[in-house]
Amino acid sequence: MESRNKRIVGLCGSLRAGSYNAMAMRLAAQSLPQGAEFEALDWRAVPPFDADVLARGMPQEVTAIRERVRQADGVVIVTPEYNYSIPGMLKNLIDWLSRGDDQPFAGKPVAILSATTGPLGGARVQYDLRKVMLFVNAMVLVKPEVFIGQAQTKFDADGRCTDEATGKFVAAQMQAFSDWIDRVARMRG
Template sequence: MDIVGICGSNRAQSFNRMVLNLAGECMPAPMTLSTLEWEAVPPFNADLLAKGFPDTVQALRERIRRADGVVIVTPEYNFSVPGMLKNLIDWISRGEDQPFAHKPLAILSATTGPLGGARVQYDLRKIMMFMNAATMVKPEVFVGNAAQKFDADAQCTDELTRKFVTAQMTAFKSWIERQQRANALA
């Protein structure tokens, strides 16, 4: 099962990148995670789109289209979705053939504060619902106080966090299988 990971933070030592890596470690077989790098995506501009998708955007769209599922792990900026992540989603969502339609999706968030990103997940779920993504609702994973749950080598030291992420990735495998069966019947 080919899973694409998107980190909502491009910061080198992002706790969300650490959680995304943890999700990859916690995936049951035969799931495998590859992380998209998207720093080169330009700001969305309809004039630029009128000339065609930039190569960087087109490559990301095709990679998502080929994947069996997508995992997005993102911080919460100002109670919502980080601007650059929203920009990426805006680019990917353009066109009749946008690749998030019916794509199984899992969302996680991590913050250094106690709430763990509950508000960003609410807003991200609304955005992905508009794109008709098959967003898994439960189990939810909010990693609060993330700085206390990872060591200097970016390894998770909190067994409860690892347990929650493992439970979500196990449920995501089943979610993907259900979505694949439903799509085959459609």
């Protein structure tokens, strides 16, 4: 039986062009072990959640992302911390994706990492995001956790990681995530 590459999709909680979290997501993609392919999902066009809109049908922009998540073997969420919690637009995206009995996070392996310019590296956002992902029945990787604090000192102007320890932490998490995807697949039978 021929094996295929693992399909991993990424959701970045920051839409800013020079986002440290986008840089961290690229680092995560580059750090995945051999046999994995990565696609960063562009979700800028997702509208604000509105149950009246949902009653008329799922917006095409949401349907497209739901299908990418559904088809993926795993999801990497990389996010900053806004006001001690989840960025509003990222929470909005999760709210849209989680609607319906066929929501794509159920049973899906998820890895979370965060980057901030402060010293804690997004610890609070990760705890809040873990609660949300638990509610949507995602299979969140518990350890290793990756909090990239003082991110402005860990990436250069071209977005490359310049901090060896950060690179090692992210690589260890991506290896653990690849193994977690395999483990979740075995649990499903």
